[in-house]
Amino acid sequence: MIAVGQLRVEYKENPLGLDIRNPRISWQVSADERDVRQQAYQLQVAGAADFGSVWWDSGRVESGDSLHIELKELELQSKERYYYRVKIWDQHNRPTEWSGAAWWEMGLLSPEEWTAEWITAPLACLAEDAEQSPLLRGNFQVDRPVARARIYVTSLGLYELELNGARVGDTYLNPGWTSYSHRLQYQTYDVTPLLTLGDNAAGAWLGNGWYKGNLGWEHRKHIYGNRTALLLQLHLTYEDGTEHIIGSGPQWKVLPGPLLMSELYHGETYDARLAQHGFSLPGYDDTLWTPAEILPYDKNILLAQENDPVRAVQELAPVALIRTPAGETVLDMGQNMVGWLRFTVDGAAGQEYQLRHFEVLDQGGNVYTDNLRTARQTVTYIARGGGRESFQPRFTFQGFRYVQLLGFPDPLDLQDFTGVVLHSDMEPTGTFSCASALLNQLQHNILWGQKGNFVDVPTDCPQRDERLGWTGDAQMFIRTAAYLMNVAPFFSKWLGDLAADQREDGGVPYVIPHVLGEEAHSSAAWGDAAVICPWTIYQCYGDKRILEQQYSSMQGWVEYIRRQGSGGLLWNTGVHFGDWLGLDAKADSHVGATDRNYIATAFYAYSVQLMEKTAKVLGRTEDVEKYSQLHHRVKDAFNQAYILPAGEQGPATQTACVLALMFGLVEGEAKKRTVARLIQLLEASGYHLTTGFVGTPYLNLVLADAGHYEAAYKLLLQTDYPSWLYPITRGATTIWEHWDGIKEDGSFWSKEMNSFNHYAYGAVGDFLYRHVAGIEQTEEGPGYKQFLIQPHPGGGLTSAAASLESMYGTIRSEWTIDSGTIELTAVVPPNTSATVLLPDALLAEVSESGMQNGQQLEQVPGIHSAEQLVQTVKVTLGSGEYRFQYPLPAPCNLPA
Known part of the structure; x- marks a missing residue:
């Protein structure tokens, strides 16, 4: 039997609220026989699931394509739901039955459709620098039976929405983090079941989030704006066919809420005595609330949710209660995780409970928070009293394995604590296992590193006062990420922000979204994310549109480099991170020994090569020729400057050898010498790596490509420092930032930069899938x-x-x-x-x-x-x- 199933629109199953005017359909073919190929397909779109009235029919299309079939002929309408189905013919011209019906629903396609107004707390109610978060509420009437109700909503800051006393949706940290000056996502919710005839009410919580809160290690706040705000629009379609739009506006009211402090880095402080129970119910007494203030703000930057939202994906129970030698009470979750703790207490009104989240115990087995730098990661809960009460945060997340409990009386019941794991809800796609328990743990650590750092943007780490979208980390790990989960929507959204934040001269900021200083841009291997990431998504998902959307950004980056160095062929200017954290670095330096200009020119050549390939895929013939010639010239210049003068010895560092081989910059005898030199360097180190962020992702791959599998396995299976497995021998459950984050004597590498959940070195997962499993x-x-x-x-x-x-x-x-x-x-x-x-x-x-x-x-x-x-x-x-x-x-x- 052959059948069609797994129908998707823009990677999503039955998505609500699209604003892509030419959405793309994908499907899978299943068969109980071998060698089945699609010869043709037919695609129908209708207004109802029974397809009684077909709105569009492709007819039979002779094609083997089943991914990203673009609907070019349909003129789509805002808020409309479209049903679709597919049938195929195999290579023997046997037709399948029609697939089951799937659907997508459009969101709001133009800014003019946003009739609601941005509302905020008046400054007399909450000053710009107030730590307390506001509550907002509005009443409305439903006077006829409702057939369909949709809420379209976004915020400046983070929001959580309630309707008639019920939480709307199951996602967190909305509307997500984008380049807020250029792009702001809105979410769409089906709230039909939550409405009642007569009186209704909506309520919202607002938090600082990335928009207004503390970002980066320089303690900057209000980077995008100094006031949180809400924009909400409810569309009612009655059973009689009429429509009604209800929007946020001056009729809404505001009150400072029980959330006294909410910061991504620092945690939350919640006073349950100030809770406004029932504030999102009709009939609630809001006479003491203040009328909301209208906040002028651009609606032209609004776009529908692009990526997978953040959800509570998993729950963990504590594995142990620890009394440290210093007398501290600590929960051990057994896993370095990202999210928060949900807990239950029973105390008197005003009793204060504190939870301090951290990653590791110190050398003496006590609480260690120095590596968090200024991030407090502390949740404070002030009880309302009168019985058992439960709490979990709203607008923060912590990176932790351990939680110090302060103010909790003995005896403690571990069942009162639950770890809630948060991350972008990407579809799991990859599994790996083998006969080695240590390699299986490495795979586990790589996966949990991705979970912890793919929280709406690809962060470097999830715990200290950073948590930024470092471009270098993202491009180094993206290929491994695409094995483990479907990251196409995640990176498509992030690359949209990269293009939005890219400088006019083509330079790429170190972090996306860009929140660092004006000069924090355009390091080699970091800015190359502009080219490497779109190409990787295309390769892994067959997504040609990502190349089309990012082409000007990709080209802008390559042309930026071309203008920087000598004759447009060597990139020997600028500030670069080099082989960041390479173990061959000089004392008191974070930068490995490999020449930074060497690295810059090598990545320049690679990005030019990918531009040539991209232009070929898109049929841009002139650019194919342009970048083909440029690639050959850059490659020749690289060899003249860095390879030939080295004579028989070859490049001087492991990373230098790796880049020349990975990017195909050496051929013939020069390639043989480079391979031999790499093996020589590995032998000299006892088959231990000395590479940093730039060389490590490719090290085992180039050894495999050169046929040196024995060397690749020796590296992979080392258990002493430095190696991928050494942290596992020290109890690691995620990937570390430093090979020796915890030294053999139990002391730490550094307190300034020592994350124990830093996914970049997890790029070795690429080798596990490509070569170990194959x-x-x-x-x-x-x-x-x-x-x-x-x-x-x-x-x-x-x-x-x-x-x-x-x-x-x-x-x-x-x-x-x-x-x-x-x-x-x-x-x-x-x-x-x-x-x-x-x-x-x-x-x-x-x-x-x-x-x-x-x-x-x-x-x-x-x-x-x-x-x-x-x-x-x-x-x-x-x-x-x-x-x-x-x-x-x-x-x-x-x-x-």
Whole structure:
């Protein structure tokens, strides 16, 4: 049976509130037979799920495309819901049944449709520098039965919304963090079930958030504005077909609420005695509330939610209650997590409880908060009294494993505390496991590093007074991130902010959104996120539109570099982070020993090469030629300046070797010398890395590409400092910022810059998926339309498995070695093809589960070809599940 399912619009299932005028449809094909390919499709759009009246019909379209089919002919209307369905024909011209109906609903498509007004607390009610957060409320009437009700809402600062006493939605930290001066997201909610005939009421909480609150280590506040505000519009469609719009305005009222302080870095202080119970219910007495003030603010920057919102994705129970040697009471959550603690207390009115969140215990086993710098990460709750009462924060998040409890009387019940894990609610897509418990823990730590740092923007760390969208960290990790979760909406939104914050001369700020100083821009390997990230999203998801949307930003960055250095070919000017935190750095320096101009020119060449490829994908012929020539010239200049003078020795550092090899900057003898030099440097270090942020993500990849798998595995499996596994031996549950964040004697690297949840070095996950398990994309088949399964067993591992939920369906590679025999399972989704490379195999000795007696491998259903290569058998497959088995031959028996 062949069927169509998993229908998506712009990556989302039944999305509410789109403002993309030409949305794109994707689907998956499922089949219980091998080698299924789509030959044609038909797509219908209707106004109802029964498709009684079809509004648009593509007819039969001869195409194998099933991703990102753009609806160009439809003229979409604001607030309208559109139902759609798909059928396909396979390569044998067999049609499927129609898929089930899916839908999307449009939001507000033009600023003129926003008739509501921005409202804020009058300054007489709350001064600009007041720490206390306001509550807002408004009453309205519903005089007829309602068929459909939608709220469109956003805020300056963060908001939480209630309607008739019920919380609206299940998301947090809305409207998210964007380049607020240029782009501000709004959210859409279906509130039909929450309305009643007659009197109704809406209420909102506002918090400082990223808009008004403390950002960065320089204690800056009010970066975007000094007053929080709400913009809310309720659209009612009655059963009789009439419509009514109700908006925020001067009829709303404001009161300082029980949230006395709310800051992302510092936590919250909540006085339950000031709680306004029922303030979002009709009939609530608001005579002491103050009329809201209208705040003039631009509505032209509004756009519908682009990325996946932040949700409470998981809950953790504390694993232990600790009494430290210093007498402190501490909860151990067992996992370095990001979110907050929900807790229950039973105390007298006015009793104060404090929770101080931190990552690690110090050398003596006591509370350690020095690495948080000025971030307080403290939640203070003042009880209302009169029985058990529960609380969790609203407008903050903490990075922590441990929580110090102050003011909590003994005995404590661990069941009164629950860790709530927050992050952008991205679809999980990747799994990896193997025979090594330490590598499995490394995979766990990489995943939790992504969870903790993908909170609406890709932050560097989630705990100290930073939590900024560092561009370098993002581009280093994006490929690994795309294995673990569907990050396309997440990065599409962030790249929109990058383009918005990009300088007129093409320079790219260090952090996005940009909140640092005027000169904080355009470091090599950091600004290159403008080019690397869109290209990676295109490769991983087949998303051509991201290249179209970001093209001017990508080009702006490359042209910025071209204007900086010598003759437009060497980038030897400017301020750069270099190989940040490289272990070969000089004393008292954070910058590794690799020449910064070398790094800058290497990344320049790489970005130019990606521009050439992007122009080719988009059919920009003149730019293809332009950037092809520029790439060759930059590459030649790089070799003249940095490679040839080095003679036989080659580049001087591990990172220098890695970049030259990863970016294809050396060829022939120069490439051989560079590989040899890298191995020499690794041998000299006892197969320990000395690389920093720039070299580490690529180190194992270039070793694998050069055929030095033994060296790559030696690096991967080291357990002493410096290595990926050393932190695990010290109890790490996330990736550290420093290889020796905790030293072997239990002391710390530094208190100034020592995050224990810093995802950049987790980029080694790319190697785990690509080479250990063996799932690898190809440039010719973006989105995994065509891909490789190429595992490389080594390091004494006896098994490894990875799966990836691609846009086409599940890809899986799983291998085991037992008694000298390898078994490899490969799963290829319908409408794709794969090339499987069987390591150390002889063609005559490879069998597959579908073979019959005497049958050749290439005669097996679904297998298109099989051939012997040097030390490898190459098999090309259509879709299906395949199980290959063969003995490991002695090396001397392998064909030359």
